[in-house]
Amino acid sequence: GGREGEGVDPAASRHRRMAGHDSATSRRRLQVGVIVAASVLLRCAVGQYPYSGMGNEGGTVRKDGTKMFGDYEAQRHWMEITLHTPVREWYTPTKQNDLDYWGLDYPPLTAYHSYLCGWIFDKVEPASVALRTSRGYETPSSKLLMRSAALVSDVATLHIGAYVAALAAYPAQGDDRMITAFALVLMQPGFILIDHGHFQFNCVCLGLAAVAAACVCRGAMAEARVGVWQLVGSIMF
Secondary structure (H helix, E strand, O other): OOOOOOOOOHHHHHHHHHHHHHHHHHHHHHHHHHHHHHHHHHHHHHOOOOOOOHHHOOOOEOOOOOEOOOHHHHHHHHHHHHHHOOHHHOOOOOOOOOOOOOOOOOOHHHHHHHHHHHHHHHHHOHHHHOOOOOOOOOOHHHHHHHHHHHHHHHHHHHHHHHHHHHHHHOOOOOOHHHHHHHHHHHOOHHHHHHHHHHHOOHHHHHHHHHHHHHHHHHHHHOOOOHHHHHHHHHHHO
């Protein structure tokens, strides 16, 4: 036998490593939680202000007298069109789908997002997405619905996409650059002002693009199943 205390206890060493790992994980979770909370509060604050085309202020009027409003109305109208017309007519001029009045110009995947929002709106406030009669629809409750849809979509897509992309770029445990990158993406003024002030749903395609970038990074570092990561990244993009 050796002297007392000589050598290293493997169990104690393993316990210290696990404790350090748990501490770093808890710290990262707290940081992510604070960033997400601040991000959501900032978006809610911006959403208190007017949106694009509110009351048709500064908006154009067609020769037939139709008010065009702005991008807020475009997003609402796309919910109306995708909800009430067949998929084959979403991008086609028909009696019910006047492409000169904010014709749908989002790609099919994000058009289905408009459909989902329209389906929910129809259950909560049907008049807000009624076919043709809802043009220029503006009520406090519908504004709350629209703002809420933008916020939930942002958290479900851009927030998650930014996190997985930052984690893929800086995978090392305790690397503060991951937290910095995550915060910088979510606090980017352009993303917040365009989607939650002016009003759009760019967060959906940006979030999917971020997930695609994460898959490409993960595939570049993976020793196996590289093709799977590349395929998933391609689909997300």
